[in-house]
Structure formats: structure tokens, C-alpha cells
Amino acid sequence: MDTIDPFVNVPAPLRAAIVARGFEKLTPVQEAVLSSEGSDRNLRISSQTGSGKTLALGLRLASDLIPSAEAPSDAYSHTGPRALLITPTRELAVQVAGELRWLLAQIKGVSVEVVTGGSDISRERRALKKSPAVLVGTPGRLLDHIRSGKLDCSSMRQVVLDEADQMLDMGFREELEAILDNLPEDRYSHLVSATFPSAVTRLADGFQKNPLIVEGTRLGEANADIQHVAHLIRPRELEKALVNVLLHSEGERALIFVRRRVDATELTERLSAKGLSAAPFSGELNQMQRTRTLNAFKNGEQKILIATDVAARGIDVPGISMVIHADVPTDVENYTHRSGRTGRAGQKGRSILMVPLHLQSRVRRVLSSARVEAQWQPVPSPSHIEKRHTKMFRRDLHEVLSDPAKISEKQNSYAKFLLEQPEERTPEQIIAALLQMAEPAPALQGYSLEKITETSASQRSPRSRDAHGQQGLRKRDLSGSFDVFEINWGTQNGANPSRILSHICRRGNVNRAAVGSISLGPVFSTFEVSDTVSESFEKSSRRPDERDPDLNIRRSKNSSVPKKPRRPKSHRGKGKNSYGGRPKARAGSRG
Numbered sequence: 289m290d291t292i293d294p295f296v297n298v299p300a301p302l303r304a305a306i307v308a309r310g311f312e313k314l315t316p317v318q319e320a321v322l323s324s325e326g327s328d329r330n331l332r333i334s335s336q337t338g339s340g341k342t343l344a345l346g347l348r349l350a351s352d353l354i355p356s357a358e359a360p361s362d363a364y365s366h367t368g369p370r371a372l373l374i375t376p377t378r379e380l381a382v383q384v385a386g387e388l389r390w391l392l393a394q395i396k397g398v399s400v401e402v403v404t405g406g407s408d409i410s411r412e413r414r415a416l417k418k419s420p421a422v423l424v425g426t427p428g429r430l431l432d433h434i435r436s437g438k439l440d441c442s443s444m445r446q447v448v449l450d451e452a453d454q455m456l457d458m459g460f461r462e463e464l465e466a467i468l469d470n471l472p473e474d475r476y477s478h479l480v481s482a483t484f485p486s487a488v489t490r491l492a493d494g495f496q497k498n499p500l501i502v503e504g505t506r507l508g509e510a511n512a513d514i515q516h517v518a519h520l521i522r523p524r525e526l527e528k529a530l531v532n533v534l535l536h537s538e539g540e541r542a543l544i545f546v547r548r549r550v551d552a553t554e555l556t557e558r559l560s561a562k563g564l565s566a567a568p569f570s571g572e573l574n575q576m577q578r579t580r581t582l583n584a585f586k587n588g589e590q591k592i593l594i595a596t597d598v599a600a601r602g603i604d605v606p607g608i609s610m611v612i613h614a615d616v617p618t619d620v621e622n623y624t625h626r627s628g629r630t631g632r633a634g635q636k637g638r639s640i641l642m643v644p645l646h647l648q649s650r651v652r653r654v655l656s657s658a659r660v661e662a663q664w665q666p667v668p669s670p671s672h673i674e675k676r677h678t679k680m681f682r683r684d685l686h687e688v689l690s691d692p693a694k695i696s697e698k699q700n701s702y703a704k705f706l707l708e709q710p711e712e713r714t715p716e717q718i719i720a721a722l723l724q725m726a727e728p729a730p731a732l733q734g735y736s737l738e739k740i741t742e743t744s745a746s747q748r749s750p751r752s753r754d755a756h757g758q759q760g761l762r763k764r765d766l767s768g769s770f771d772v773f774e775i776n777w778g779t780q781n782g783a784n785p786s787r788i789l790s791h792i793c794r795r796g797n798v799n800r801a802a803v804g805s806i807s808l809g810p811v812f813s814t815f816e817v818s819d820t821v822s823e824s825f826e827k828s829s830r831r832p833d834e835r836d837p838d839l840n841i842r843r844s845k846n847s848s849v850p851k852k853p854r855r856p857k858s859h860r861g862k863g864k865n866s867y868g869g870r871p872k873a874r875a876g877s878r879g
Contacts, residue, residue, distance in 0.1 A: 297322045299354055301394035302347060309390065315340035320502045321348050331478040332492055332499035341480055342384055344502075345373070345448055346391040348478065352445040353398050353421055368416075368440030369401075369423040373448040374467065376455045376601055378404035378426060378575065379582060383604040384450065385424040398422065403439075405429045406575035413438050427455065427463035434470050441470050449495065452481040453488045453621070454601050461491070468495065482628065483621045514631035516662040518641040518651065526642055527558055529667045530614060533640060534564055534592065536668035536676055540609035541585070544594045545626050547615040552594045555614065559592065566592040570599045597622065603629055610638040616647050620657040646785060649805045649816065681726070770804040770816035772844040773826075778811040788813055795833055795841065796825035814844055 294313040295303045314322070317333060321344040331348060333341055349371045373388075375381045385402045392398045401420040403412045405428050412429070416438050423430075423439075433439035447468075449455065455464060477496045481488050492499070521529045534542060544566075546552050552568040559566040567581050567590050578599075584590035586605050594614075595603065608630045617623035623639075630637025641662065643651045655662050668676075688694050706718050775792070777783045785806045792815060793800060802825070804816025817825050822843075829841040 298347065299350055301354060302350055302391055305391050305394055306343075315344070317341050317502055318344040318347060320500075321345075325500055327351065329500040330476055330496045330498065331502055332496060333478070333480045333502045334482070334484060342387045343391060345450070345478065345480070346388050349388075349422065349446055349448075350392065350395070353392065353395055355396075367419055368443040369420055370443055371422045371446045371448075372430075372441075372444050372471070373422070373424045373450055374427055374430065374455070374464065375424065375450045376426065376458050376460065378406055379578070379603060380451065380601065381424045381426055385422075388422055388424070392422065400424065403429045403433060419443075427460040427467060431463050431466055434467065442472060444471055444475055446476040446478065447471055448478045448480065449491075450480045451601070452479050452491060453483045453485065454625075456487050456491065458598070458601075464491070482625060485621070513636050514627055515636070515638045516627070516641075516655070516660045517638055518643050518655075518662040518664045519667045520643050520645060520648060520664060521667065523644040523646075526614065526644075527555075529642055530555075530559065530612065531562055531564065532668045532670070532673060533612065534559075536673045537610060538677070539591070541588065541605070541607055542592050542610050542612060543600065543603065543605075543608050543629050544592065544612045544614050545600065545617075546594060546596060549596055551615065552596055552599075556594050559594075564592060565590065566594055569593050569595040569603075571596065573599075597626070600626070600629065604632075605629070606632060607635070608632070608637060610640055613639070613641045616641065616643060616651050617654055620654050623654050623658055623660075646805050647807055650807050685726075769819045771819050771822040772814055772816055773822075773829075773841055774812055774814050774844045775839060775841050776812045777839055778809045778813055780810045783808060783813055788815060791833075791836065791839065792817075792825075792829070792841065795839075796829045798825050 295306060295311075298306060298314075318340050321327075321331060321333075327348075333344070352370050373381075373384055375384055381402050381404050385400050389400045392400065398421040399418070400422040401412075401415045401418075401424070403416070403423065403425040405426055407429070409429075409432070412433065416423075416433060419440075425433075430439065434441065449464065455461075477499075479492050479495060479499070481492075484492070519529055519533070530544070544555070546555060549568075549570040549572045552570045553572065556566045556568040567584065569578065569581055569585075573581065581590065581593070582603065582605075585593045585603075588607075593603075611627050611630045613623075613626060617626060627639035630639060641651060706713075707715060773792075775788065777788065777791075785808070788806055788808075789800065789803060792798070792803065796817070798817065798821050802818040802821050804818070806815040807813060826841075826843060833839055
């Protein structure tokens with residue numbers, strides 16, 4: 289029986305490139321783009337990273353790049369690019385251009401160039417003079433070349449906004465609108481976004497007419513090739529937990545997410561001091577450092593990369609075995625963007641969450657919104673790490689034994705010598721001694737594999753002595769329901785769990801056992817109150833507080849029992865006292 293060619297609809301020059309690259313089949317998003325409906329439409333692609341959307345875009349762009357019998361190659365004379373791809377970061381632009389270069393390499397006269405901020409603008413201008421067929425760039429630098437007259441947009445037949453949600457998050461709306469104003473009206477307009485919040489939808493509706501909706505992965509769903517694991521930890525044990533997780537997966541490529549640049553630098557230093565080679569990747573690095581660091585990570589020279597969310601938006605590195613959330617994700621989009629860096633192109637990956645006890649509720653809500661069933665597991669213990677290293681060593685040993693050609697003649701000769709010695713050494717003793725010497729102990733030397741406090745996934749305590757240096761671990765019925773409230777007091781104004789707990793107990797006339805988890809934010813914080821007392825708590829907390837009149841409490845919109853809070857009369861019409869205002873920091877006044 290004849291087998292069906294999986295690339296039958298791919299144009300011949302591209303088919304040869306795809307087969308040579310080792311592809312066995314197309315992904316769903318690639319097949320959709322090649323369909324009869326997708327071949328002559330504007331495309332709106334919802335696709336998580338790793339679903340093959342760059343190749344899909346290349347297949348679509350090729351329709352205006354491959355000469356046909358009716359339109360020979362000289363009919364494609366042009367003074368500027370025919371295809372434009374706009375990306376949010378330099379790293380992503382370089383990676384997209386690299387993919388398109390090998391895909392389009394067999395098409396005569398087609399070249400791909402990149403223009404990005406932080407690059408040599410003179411070199412870019414020389415490249416633009418040669419009128420590349422495909423141009424990939426970041427919004428700011430593209431607009432610079434358009435305004436200087438170095439980029440001719442009149443020949444553009446197709447334009448792509450790649451990672452549109454990230455571009456809006458990074459504040460590129462004005463640049464995008466200015467670029468689009470300079471493009472021909474008679475063009476195809478394609479848009480790719482992992483998520484489609486209202487701002488992206490509005491941009492897409494103004495950018496495209498009658499688009500074909502293509503779902504590479506269903507909106508809001510995480511990649512099915514990713515295993516999601518959550519480790520519940522005490523905050524002071526984050527570093528220990530990271531060390532154990534990394535040692536348990538030693539040799540694998542890991543991308544660790546933190547929220548701030550300073551965290552990337554500090555965590556790199558702490559892990560390096562423990563013998564784990566890590567590198568930071570954040571906006572503090574200049575472009576040359578970023579490129580060098582990313583290349584080392586791609587090549588496998590650097591196994592551990594610690595990145596901020598903004599810097600990591602351009603990372604598209606195959607073979608990332610695991611993503612580790614050292615700082616919990618802020619929302620479902622943040623989580624899916626991060627976790628999408630692993631499990632790419634059909635490969636398996638792991639997304640590992642380090643969940644402080646007091647943030648467990650928030651993480652569970654994020655996972656629920658992402659439709660993810662995480663496995664709540666204890667952090668790998670020292671014994672588990674040692675067992676895994678031993679298992680890997682024995683696997684490698686059997687692999688060598690299965691192929692005698694891997695053993696040198698020198699080693700064979702010495703083995704024969706040991707076995708023939710008349711001394712009282714049995715073959716078992718010789719092998720045991722060699723195994724003892726070869727066991728992967730050096731991989732664990734220098735690490736203090738201290739036992740990490742085991743925590744249950746049912747534990748919910750933001751205020752233990754270990755977590756915050758405060759007493760106050762309370763006993764309460766964990767099976768009850770809780771309502772969520774908000775207070776306009778955050779870390780920027782000195783809030784911590786113990787201060788908030790003291791304030792809300794006094795303000796709402798409740799005891800500690802009625803208060804659930806507390807989640808701190810920079811300007812405001814959220815906390816849980818048992819639904820058995822939440823109504824009386826809400827009534828009591830409405831009254832302005834004499835000691836802290838600027839602090840206001842209201843029921844959160846995300847509360848499990850939605851109710852409309854009424855604002856106290858004394859707050860109406862007074863902007864400085866309304867909810868969301870920043871209270872004055874007064875030392876000693878809290879609690």
C-alpha cells in the first residue's frame with residue numbers, strides 16, 4: 289500500500305528543505321495554513337510557543353516569493369521587501385530569521401535580513417539597499433528605517449505581527465500603528481498571539497479584514513507535552529529547593545524565571561557559590577552579553593539560565609528540559625508564556641512551580657484558569673538525588689558494555705591484567721572497587737544537601753516562623769470555604785503578613801483562626817476570611833479605622849461569594865481616601 293506523503297501540499301523548494309531538516313510530519317497549525325482556505329486569507333493564529341508557527345508562517349509567505357510559470361522571476365522585481373515580520377525582541381527576530389533562512393534557501397533570489405535595536409544601524413542600511421525579499425525586525429528599529437527613508441514599504445505583500453500580545457505588553461502600540469500606516473493597503477495581514485485579551489483583539493480587528501482563525505493550541509490551554517509539577521515550600525527554603533531540583537535533573541537544560549533583574553543576578557551568584565553553573569539573562573546585560581549568553585545556552589555550554597519575564601520573551605531554544613518558576617506567575621498568560629519555553633516541537637518538558645505556602649491559593653487559581661492539573665510533589669530529597677545519579681551511572685555503564693567498540697584497547701589490556709593477577713582479589717572485588725571509584729559522587733561534592741521541610745499540598749499557612757520569622761502558625765479547619773478581600777496596603781508601604789493579620793483581626797473583629805492565606809502585592813494585598821464570619825467581617829471593616837484612616841478593605845471581585853461592597857459615606861468624593869489610594873507610611877502605626 290502506498291503511504292501518503294505528509295508534505296504533499298508543501299511547495300517543492302520548501303518540501304526539500306523540510307525533509308532535509310528531518311521533519312516527519314506537519315503540525316496542526318502548519319496544515320491549517322496550507323489548506324485551500326488558508327492559502328489566500330489573512331491568518332489569525334492562536335498558538336503557544338513550540339507549536340511550529342514560525343514554519344507555518346514561512347509556508348504562507350512563500351506564496352509571494354516562489355515564481356510561477358505565469359509570473360517568471362523577473363516579474364518579481366522590487367525596490368523593497370515583499371514580506372515583513374515584526375517581533376517584540378531582538379532574540380526572537382534573530383531566531384525567526386534563522387528558521388526562515390533554511391526554509392526559503394532553495395528559492396532563487398530570496399534573502400532574509402534582520403533589523404533590531406542594539407545592532408549596527410549602518411550595516412542594516414547597507415543590507416536594506418540590497419532589497420531583501422523578507423525582513424524581520426523589532427518595532428522601534430523598523431520605524432527608524434522607515435522615517436529615515438532607508439526602508440521602502442511599497443512592495444510589501446504580506447506583513448506578520450508575531451507575539452502580538454507581548455508587543456502590546458511591552459508598550460509598542462504606537463510604533464506598530466505608525467509602521468502599519470506606511471504599508472500598502474493591498475496586502476495580506478497575519479497576526480500570531482499566544483493569548484487574545486481584549487487589547488490584542490482590538491488591534492487584530494483594526495489590522496485584519498475577514499481573517500481565518502487558526503488554533504495551533506486552544507486558547508488558554510497549556511501545551512499537552514508539558515508535565516506540570518508544583519513543590520510546596522517554605523519561602524526561606526527556596527534556594528535549598530532549587531538546588532535539590534537542579535541536582536536531581538543534573539545535565540538537563542533548565543530555564544529559571546524570576547520577576548526582577550536584581551533577583552536574576554543574586555540567584556545566579558547564590559547558585560554559583562554552591563557549585564551550580566548558572567547565568568543571568570535580563571535587561572541589565574548589553575546586547576553583546578545577551579547574545580553570548582543565549583548562544584552558550586543554545587549550544588549546551590550553559591545548562592542553567594536565570595531570566596526575567598521580559599528578557600525571556602525572545603528565547604526560543606530547543607531542548608529546554610524544564611522551566612522552573614522561582615517566582616510564582618502573576619496570571620495565566622504569564623504562566624503559559626513561561627511554561628511554553630519547554631515541551632516544544634513534540635518534545636516533552638516539565639514546568640516546575642516553587643510555591644510558597646502563603647501563595648498556594650493564588651497558584652491554584654492560575655493553574656485552574658490554564659486548565660492545568662499539576663502534580664503536587666515534595667522537593668527531591670538527598671536520598672532521591674543520590675539514587676537518581678546512581679541509576680544514571682548504571683545506565684551509562686550498561687550502554688558502554690553493550691558496545692565493546694567504546695572500550696579502548698588500553699582499558700581492555702589493563703582489565704585483563706587485573707583479572708590475571710595471582711593476588712587474592714576476586715573479579716567481584718575488582719569490579720566493586722572500580723564502581724566505587726566511578727560512582728558519581730563528584731557530581732554531589734560541595735553541596736550541602738540538607739533535608740527540606742516536607743509540606744503537604746493541603747497546608748495553607750502564610751505565617752509560620754520559618755516563612756516570615758514570625759510566630760503565629762494557627763490551627764483551623766482547612767476544609768471550610770473562604771471569601772477573598774483586598775486591602776490597599778502592600779510591600780511598598782511596609783506591609784508584611786503579620787502586620788496585615790494584626791490589622792484585619794482588629795479591624796474586622798475576628799480571630800486569627802478565621803483568616804486564611806495572605807498574598808502580598810506592591811500596592812495592595814489580598815487575604816481570605818472564613819465564609820462563616822465574612823459578612824460580619826465585611827460590615828465591621830467598612831468603618832474607617834481611627835489608627836489607619838487611609839487603609840480600606842473591600843470584598844475582592846474574585847471572591848467565592850460575590851457581593852457588591854458599599855463604600856463608607858466618609859470616603860465618598862474624597863479621592864485621597866478612596867480604595868486604591870496609597871496610604872502614608874507611618875512607622876509604628878500598623879497593627
